[in-house]
Ligand SMILES: Nc1nc2c(ncn2[C@@H]2O[C@H](COP(=O)(O)OP(=O)(O)OP(=O)(O)O)[C@@H](O)[C@H]2O)c(=O)[nH]1
């Protein structure tokens with residue numbers, strides 16, 4: 001496991017209270033792993049997150065700011081990160097949310113798991129994993145979407161909806177991006193489905209997911225309905 005290059009991708013929309021501390025925490029976590037860069041895909045956050053990232057990158061050139069003109073959704077930000085990783089020939093790409101829901105200190109375990117997998121998921125739903133700070137409704141919704149993904153999409157993973165993952169860039173780049181319907185939250189399940197279809201080996205390592213403490217949620221009812229609809233279409237068309 002030597003000589004590999006890793007790109008950590010963080011998508012941000014209004015994360016000014018989190019982003020600098022998160023970048024510090026990521027670099028602390030990957031201290032012993034060579035060749036790790038961090039790409040921040042910011043959709044012109046009105047709170048100025050993008051400017052904070054620019055300033056950070058002046059102090060630490062391993063941080064690459066990536067600015068887009070407006071809010072295009074988490075799924076499209078993830079794809080942008082994946083494209084960047086493929087263009088620059090990184091071996092692994094790691095995704096995590098900016099709000100500290102995904103513990104950066106678990107990144108080395110995700111990367112370690114890549115020895116015998118093409119995707120490693122930081123998973124809430126395997127033994128040892130869990131969720132802190134969600135009410136019953138949010139837990140119910142998340143369990144429902146994961147059950148749906150296993151039953152109707154046939155995904156063989158326990159946590160299909162999270163954004164804490166490490167991917168083997170060369171392998172997942174075989175998926176044509178035009179085939180992906182989701183732009184918002186359902187991207188996670190749909191992408192995993194397409195990865196499984198091309199024969200990716202999927203592994204999971206437990207994490208405790210911690211509900212956001214700072215900043216505002218990007219999830220709303222419209223997004224939930226859109227995501228469910230997209231997954232339904234994907235499962236009916238099977239393609
Ligand atoms: N670039 C970009 N990032 C986004 C967009 N929507 C959400 N994000 C980021 O995606 C990650 C997940 O979004 P959250 O708002 O935390 O969604 P969530 O975890 O379902 O909801 P919370 O309960 O608020 O934590 C965060 O890092 C957001 O800043 C978007 O349209 N563009």
Ligand SMILES: [Mg+2]
Pocket residue numbers: 097099101212
């Ligand atoms: Mg969040």
